[in-house]
Amino acid sequence: MSDKPLLILFGSQSGNAEDLSAKAAKLASTFGLSPTVKGMEEIKIAELSEAKRVLIFCSTWGEGEQPDNAEDLWIAANEDGAPKLDSCHFAVCALGDTSYEFFCESGKEWDEWFEKQGGSRILDRIDCDVEYDEPAAEFTSEVLARFSAVSSEGVFEPDKVGQVIEPEETPDGEKDTAPDEAAGVSPMEGGIEQFLSSGDRTLDILFGSQSGNSEGLASKMAKMSKEYGLEGIVHDMDGFDFNSLANKKRVIIICSTWGEGEQPDNAEDLWKFANSDAASKLDSVHFAVCALGDTSYEFFCESGKEWDGLFEKLGATRLVDRVDCDVDYDSPAAEWALEALPALAAVDSTGLFHEEMLDSIKQYVDGSGGGADGEDGFAIPSISAESIQVEASVFRYDPVNASTGSDTWLCSIPGHLSVIELLRELKSTQDGTLTFRDGQSDDPNTAISVNGRLVLPGLTRIDKVAPIREGSISLMIEPLPAFDVIRDLAIDPWSLERKRESSEPWMVAATREGIRTPQGDIGSMDPVSASRIHSIFDFQSQNILHSSSDCVPHANGYLGPAVIARLWGRREDPRSSSKKKDSIDIFLSSSNGIKAETDLSSIKRQPSVPNAVSDALLEAKNSVLTQDGFNGKHGKHVWWYAWTVKSSGRVNDTVIYRQALGPFALLGNLFSGVTARMVLGFTRTGGNMFNGMLGMVAPPAGIGKMPKQFNSSVNKHHEVVAIFNEMDGRF
CATH class of the missing domain: 3.40.50.360 (Flavodoxin domain)
Known part of the structure; x- marks a missing residue:
C-alpha cells in the first residue's frame, strides 16, 4: 500500500466540487497516491494537523459565501486554537461564476487560510468559471504530479515531480509490493469495466x-x-x-x-x-x-x-x-x-x-461479450441466435449509367443481427460501392423497405422481418417508395422537407392562462390533452410515415401523411391560436390536403406507424369533410357514380348507375331511395341546398348531393382509385 496519503476535501453546493473530487481520487492512484475523499462537513479542523497533502475543491455560494457543507468547518477554522499546518502541502481549486461580484471567494479564503496556518502551497490556486471542466482537469493532473513528489517525511522534492517511484526495499531485502503485484495479478485482470x-x-x-x-x-x-x-x-x-x-x-x-x-x-x-x-x-x-x-x-x-x-x-x-x-x-x-x-x-x-x-x-x-452482472448477483445473458441462411436481394441503382436492378447474396449469419449490420457486412466484404444511409440504430433517416415493410434497419432483427423456412430466410431490401433514389438504397428526403416547409409548421401560440412555479411562469395543460397531442407526433420516422401512403407516389402535390399528421397535431393543440388553426384548416381542406389521401388502411397496416397516428389522420379527414358539408369529389362521392364512367374517361355526373341501365333501372332507382338520399343529403351534412342555378333549371341535378349536369374530368388520384375499387374488386 502507498505511504503517500492524500486528503481531498470538497465544499459543494450543487455537486460540481464533489464530482471533481471523485475524478481526482480516481486519477491519484496513477501517481502512487492513496486518496481519501471527504466532504468538509465530515472532518474536524484539528484533523488537518496530521495531513501532509491536502487538495481542496470549493465552490462559492451566493454573494461570496461558503457552501452549506463547508460553513461549520470555516467557522471552526477561524476560531482560536486552529491547528498549525507547518508540515502540510496544499492546493486549492476554486469554482465560481464571473457574473457575481465575489468570484471564487470561498476558494480564495481557504487558500489564504492554509497559507496563514503555515501550509506550503504546492501549486498556485486556480479560479474556474462555470465552464470549469477543462481548466480543472489540467490543474488536477499537474497538482497530483506535484503531490507525488512529497516524500513520506513531508519534504517536497521537485526533481521527482511526475516520476514513478520504485518500491522501497524492506529490511529483509525484498521489495515492498502492492497486494495485486504480490499475488501476481495484472491490472488488466480487474475486468474490462474497471x-x-x-x-x-x-x-x-x-x-x-x-x-x-x-x-x-x-x-x-x-x-x-x-x-x-x-x-x-x-x-x-x-x-x-x-x-x-x-x-x-x-x-x-x-x-x-x-x-x-x-x-x-x-x-x-x-x-x-x-x-x-x-x-x-x-x-x-x-x-x-x-x-x-x-x-x-x-x-x-x-x-x-x-x-x-x-x-x-x-x-x-x-x-x-x-x-x-x-x-x-x-x-x-x-x-x-x-x-x-x-x-x-x-x-x-x-x-x-x-x-x-x-x-x-x-x-x-x-454487447457481444459475456454479459453484465446483475445487481442481485446473476449474469444478464447477451442476446444471440443461431446462424441462418439468408438470401438477400438488394435493389441497385447506378445514377451514372441510369441502370437499375438487384444483386443477390447468399450468406450464413446469426439471426439476431440487425438489417443494418447485414448491409454493413455486405459493403465491407462483398461490394464496397453498396450505398445506404448508415447511422445509429434509431436514426430515422436510415429507413428502408424490407419485404414490403417500412423499417428502421438498425432496430429490425433479420430473423423477425420474415418467416424462417427450413432454416433459411429471403429478404428483398429496397429504398423507401415515394422518394427519388440517389443511389441504391439512399433516397433524397428533400421533397418531403419542401412540403413540410410549405405547410408553415411553426407554432403560433394563443394567449392563455398559466401557473407560477419556482422556475417561472409557464402554461398548463391537462394530462389527457397532453398525452393525446404527444401520441399524434409520436412516430419513429417521418420518412416511413410519408412512404406508407399508397397515394404519395402518384400524387406529387399531396402533402403526405407525415405533414398532415403534424398539422393535425398542431390543429388540436390547445396552445395554438385561432388564427393558426384557421390557417391549418385551409391547408388540410385544400386539393393537396387530407382529401387527396386515397386509403388510410395502407398507412394503418405498417407496423412502424402507431395506431394513434393513423387514427389522427382519420379524424383530420372526417373533420375536413364535415366542414364543407361533404361537397366536392371526395372518394365516396366518386364511388357513388363509378358505374357511369364513359369510354371517354369522363364521369357522367347527372345520373346514378341504375339510370344508365334503362327505364326499368330508373324506376328501381326511385324506389331504392338513393335519389332521395342524394337530393336531401344537405339536411344531414349541412351542405348547400342548391349547388348553383342548375338546381333551379334542371332538377334534381345540383340539388343536395346530386352533382351538376355537366361532365367533368377525373384527374385526381383518389378519384381514379375510387372508380377502380368499384369497377374491379381485385384492384
Whole structure:
C-alpha cells in the first residue's frame, strides 16, 4: 500500500466540487497516491494537523459565501486554537461564476487560510468559471504530479515531480509490493469495466471547421466516446493552447479543408504555431485524424493530411489510419469512429496503449461479450441466435449509367443481427460501392423497405422481418417508395422537407392562462390533452410515415401523411391560436390536403406507424369533410357514380348507375331511395341546398348531393382509385 496519503476535501453546493473530487481520487492512484475523499462537513479542523497533502475543491455560494457543507468547518477554522499546518502541502481549486461580484471567494479564503496556518502551497490556486471542466482537469493532473513528489517525511522534492517511484526495499531485502503485484495479478485482470473507468479517461477532440461540419462531427464523437468509458472534451482550434497537448494522452483531430488545400479560418493560427520552433513535442500523445474534404477539388482533405503528418513528426503515436471523407461524410466517419474510439479507449491513464484489450473493448461496447452482472448477483445473458441462411436481394441503382436492378447474396449469419449490420457486412466484404444511409440504430433517416415493410434497419432483427423456412430466410431490401433514389438504397428526403416547409409548421401560440412555479411562469395543460397531442407526433420516422401512403407516389402535390399528421397535431393543440388553426384548416381542406389521401388502411397496416397516428389522420379527414358539408369529389362521392364512367374517361355526373341501365333501372332507382338520399343529403351534412342555378333549371341535378349536369374530368388520384375499387374488386 502507498505511504503517500492524500486528503481531498470538497465544499459543494450543487455537486460540481464533489464530482471533481471523485475524478481526482480516481486519477491519484496513477501517481502512487492513496486518496481519501471527504466532504468538509465530515472532518474536524484539528484533523488537518496530521495531513501532509491536502487538495481542496470549493465552490462559492451566493454573494461570496461558503457552501452549506463547508460553513461549520470555516467557522471552526477561524476560531482560536486552529491547528498549525507547518508540515502540510496544499492546493486549492476554486469554482465560481464571473457574473457575481465575489468570484471564487470561498476558494480564495481557504487558500489564504492554509497559507496563514503555515501550509506550503504546492501549486498556485486556480479560479474556474462555470465552464470549469477543462481548466480543472489540467490543474488536477499537474497538482497530483506535484503531490507525488512529497516524500513520506513531508519534504517536497521537485526533481521527482511526475516520476514513478520504485518500491522501497524492506529490511529483509525484498521489495515492498502492492497486494495485486504480490499475488501476481495484472491490472488488466480487474475486468474490462474497471479498465474503462480507472484513472484519467479524457479524450480531447479538436476541430477545424469552416462551415460547421467538423464541429458537428466532433460533438457526435464526444457523445459516442462515453460508450467507451471516455470523457470527450471538444476544443475549437481557434485560441487553443497547442503546447497543452504535450500533457494529453488521447487526441482526435477533425479538420476540413478550405479552398485550394488551405486550413479553415479557425485553425490557421494554431497551424502556424504548431509549425514554429515554440511547439512542444507530443511524445506521450496517441492520436487519430478524420479529414473532411471534397473530391472535386485538387487538394482533397489536404488540411487533415497536414495535421496527420505534423502529429507524427512531433512524436505522437498514430493508433488508426486517417480517414479522408468526401462530402457525404456521415457513413465513413461513423465506420472510422468504430475503430478509432476503441483504440483510444485502450490507452490507460498512464498513457500506455494496450493493444490486447481492443477486442474486449469492442465486444463490451457492442454487447457481444459475456454479459453484465446483475445487481442481485446473476449474469444478464447477451442476446444471440443461431446462424441462418439468408438470401438477400438488394435493389441497385447506378445514377451514372441510369441502370437499375438487384444483386443477390447468399450468406450464413446469426439471426439476431440487425438489417443494418447485414448491409454493413455486405459493403465491407462483398461490394464496397453498396450505398445506404448508415447511422445509429434509431436514426430515422436510415429507413428502408424490407419485404414490403417500412423499417428502421438498425432496430429490425433479420430473423423477425420474415418467416424462417427450413432454416433459411429471403429478404428483398429496397429504398423507401415515394422518394427519388440517389443511389441504391439512399433516397433524397428533400421533397418531403419542401412540403413540410410549405405547410408553415411553426407554432403560433394563443394567449392563455398559466401557473407560477419556482422556475417561472409557464402554461398548463391537462394530462389527457397532453398525452393525446404527444401520441399524434409520436412516430419513429417521418420518412416511413410519408412512404406508407399508397397515394404519395402518384400524387406529387399531396402533402403526405407525415405533414398532415403534424398539422393535425398542431390543429388540436390547445396552445395554438385561432388564427393558426384557421390557417391549418385551409391547408388540410385544400386539393393537396387530407382529401387527396386515397386509403388510410395502407398507412394503418405498417407496423412502424402507431395506431394513434393513423387514427389522427382519420379524424383530420372526417373533420375536413364535415366542414364543407361533404361537397366536392371526395372518394365516396366518386364511388357513388363509378358505374357511369364513359369510354371517354369522363364521369357522367347527372345520373346514378341504375339510370344508365334503362327505364326499368330508373324506376328501381326511385324506389331504392338513393335519389332521395342524394337530393336531401344537405339536411344531414349541412351542405348547400342548391349547388348553383342548375338546381333551379334542371332538377334534381345540383340539388343536395346530386352533382351538376355537366361532365367533368377525373384527374385526381383518389378519384381514379375510387372508380377502380368499384369497377374491379381485385384492384
